[in-house]
Amino acid sequence: EVQLVESGGGLVKPGGSLRLSCAASGFTFSSYSMNWVRQAPGKGLEWVSSISSSSSYIYYADSVKGRFTISRDNAKNSLYLQMNSLRAEDTAVYYCAIRDYYGSGSFDYWGQGTLVTVSS
C-alpha cells in the first residue's frame, strides 16, 4: 500500500525557516517524480514544487522561487522542502504527492498533509 507521511509543520514567525519531510513507503520511491502541493485555509490547491526521480529536474511555482528548495534522498525514501524567508501567505497545509504513478502529469497519491502557520 502506498503511504506518504508528511512532518515538520508548525508555527513560525515571518522571515523564519522550516523544513518539511515526507516519508514514503509501499512503492519504489526512486522511480517516481515527487511534488509538494499546498492549500491555504479555506482556499484551493496550489502546486509548489516538483522534483524528478533522480533530482535532475526541479521546478518551482513563481510564488516560492528563490525561497523554497525541494530535495529528496532515495536511499531514505524521503522528500524534503526547505522553506526560508517565510511569509504570512505561505500559511497552508502542505501535501506531498507522487506524480505519474498511473499515467502522466497527475498527482496520483497524496499524504495527509502538514500544517505550516506563519504568524508573529
Add this chain to the structure above:
Amino acid sequence: QSALTQPASVSGSPGQSITISCTGTSSDVGGYNYVSWYQQHPGKAPKLMIYEVSNRPSGVSNRFSGSKSGNTASLTISGLQAEDEADYYCSSYTSSSTWVFGGGTKLTVL
C-alpha cells in the same frame, strides 16, 4: 501562471448527472493531454479521480468520466450519490514545465 477557471459551485439531485468545467489556455489545458481531476472531502487529502483527460485510476467508479475540447476540460459525474458531495479540482501541466490547479468547485447533492 493564472489558475484554471472552474465554477464555484454546482448541484444536483441523487441519480442525476452533473458536469464541471475547467477552462484554461493553449499553454495548459489546450496544449497537453495532462489534465487531471481530484476529489476532496472536508478535512481530507485530495484523491485522484481522472488522469490524462479521461482515464480512471483503479478503484474509481465508472460514474466519473472526463473529456476535453479545446481549452476546456470537463468532469462528468453520472448517477449522483450523496458520497459524491465534495470539492473538485482540475489540474493541468503547463508550457512552463509547471502545474496549475483550478479554483475548485463545490458539489452539493440535494
